Amino acid sequence: MSSRFIGVDEKPALPYLIMYGIQHVLAMFAGIVAVPLMVGTALKLPGEQITILVQGSLLTSGIGTLVQSLGIGRLGARLPICMGTAFVFISPFISVGSQLGIQAILGAVIVGGIVEFVFSFFVWRIQKYVPPVVTGTVVVLIGMGLMPLGFTWLAGGESSLFGQPISFAIGGLVLVILILINQFTKGFWPSISVALAI
Template sequence: MLSKQKVVTLGLQHVLAMYAGAVVVPLIIGAALKLTPLQIAYLIAADLFTSGIATLLQVVGTRYTGIRLPVVLGCTFTAVGPIIAIASSTNLATAYGAIIISGLFVVFAAPLFGKLLRFFPTVVQGSVVTIIGLSLIPVAMTNAAGGDATKPDFGAPEHLLLALGTLVIILLINRFFTGFIRAISVLLGLAVGTIAAYMMGMVSFANVATASWFSVVEPFYFGTPQFSIVAILTMILVNIISMAESTGVYFALGKVTNTEVTNKDVVKGLRGEGVAIVLGGIFNAFPYTAFSQNVGLVSLTGIKSRDVMIGAGGILVVLGLLPKLAALTTVVPNAVLGGAMIAMFGMVVASGINILSQVDLRKNENLLIAACSIAVGLGSATVPTMFDQLPTLMKMMMQNGIVTGSLTAVVLNILLVHTNKKVKTTPANAISEAS
């Protein structure tokens, strides 16, 4: 049983791991729509607050909603382009109306999506988890080099040294310490890396100084929701992509925590996600999805308690109410965060490989499923511009490596396994078929 102090500390570690991904969405959308600094500050506060509520809904769970696994929910980057496009052609109220309706769609479509689980045998699960990790590696390396490839100092030696130093600290702590110290190795690595960056003059507290002390998140801050069929269909497509991604994250967490993820679990998890998306629309935040980077942190630390995620959810809620405290977490340089990400995302890849090790890859069908799905997923993630000439909605889907890789794995499993008359599938082994 973890003490309250340990729960808070470990929860803070999870918040720091996902924080950059959480705040970058409101920053990008706010800048693209030319919102005022006050409005952007509200977007960040609303995002953090709602992310915390969404995480608590998933982790605590009810009879009908919540995966009840150590998962953190954050805004999906897939929604950035569509929200900007909708708000630019109409207004933000229309974008949030579409988010609310699309969230309700996820709630009601969850049972149908859950019935597709028989098409996710072990070989598909292993491939999807591997794809999740591989598609995140470029994010880690970009951050390690400074975060913004358009800036002159991208890849500067000081960025690379900070990333390497942070990674080495994490590895040394895992090598020479045990127990709680090892469990917070990422947090300690981030702290040491940030201190080193401060000594190098690479940390600014300007945002902390200008941030307000307290802010209350208001429903419908940008006006009463408005509704457009095109906008609603667009956001539904975004959330279908998110549902596929979250399902992969659920399976990854199930393997990491030694928990069997059933049809019922996935349905409850997706319902919880749908409720979170509705809340995002009400509080003028964003669509929410399970954050895959936190899976790597669970795997790296070995701490699988849901209490830690409850602590993380509570911290996010507090950060949403206290902008100055929220701004303090933004002082961690991208390079330092990138060093930590290398270890975390690498653990996700290792988990996927471990799952695939349980599959008989001597079978040509299994080998083809793993090989082609990983290749397609990694290719889509690393060369997204190959789909630039496709229609907008198709491009949005194809540029997500997790989605393309998952779809490839599922389709190949159907073609090579389920349509093979020599393969006998019974209800008892439907989930473990092809393992």
């Protein structure tokens, strides 16, 4: 495979498409299932309920992706947009769920979804009141809030391998491979570095 860049409107060759697809599925799947796993684990839900949360996340993300990609009436961007779960809600979910239970989380999600849908028609009007410094700060704070959980997962998560050297070795190896690919390769290879490192 050549190292040249692929243009924005260019259709990549089949080998490129296959590798991009594999990486995208890995990245999207991890992001979609991470939130219900984190919330379910923090609330100490039984495995059956966590499984239902994961399945619900995958189902609704798939429906949202189809609506965005194909469009229904005036809904959807009709662009290849993949919808997923948002990490920004993890802390509120855990806070509400620990006090009022999973039912309160689901009710809040329904109400919040309706409010968000209504606001989506006016977001372009209020966007000028939210400068990049605000959105950037929010993203940094979300990332910092998730760091303890990331380190816990790096150490082995809830498994019997927690704190074992093999857990840190696997996570460190993935990180080193990811950095090396991005630093010492060009063109196609850095764009699939996540899939290669995993």
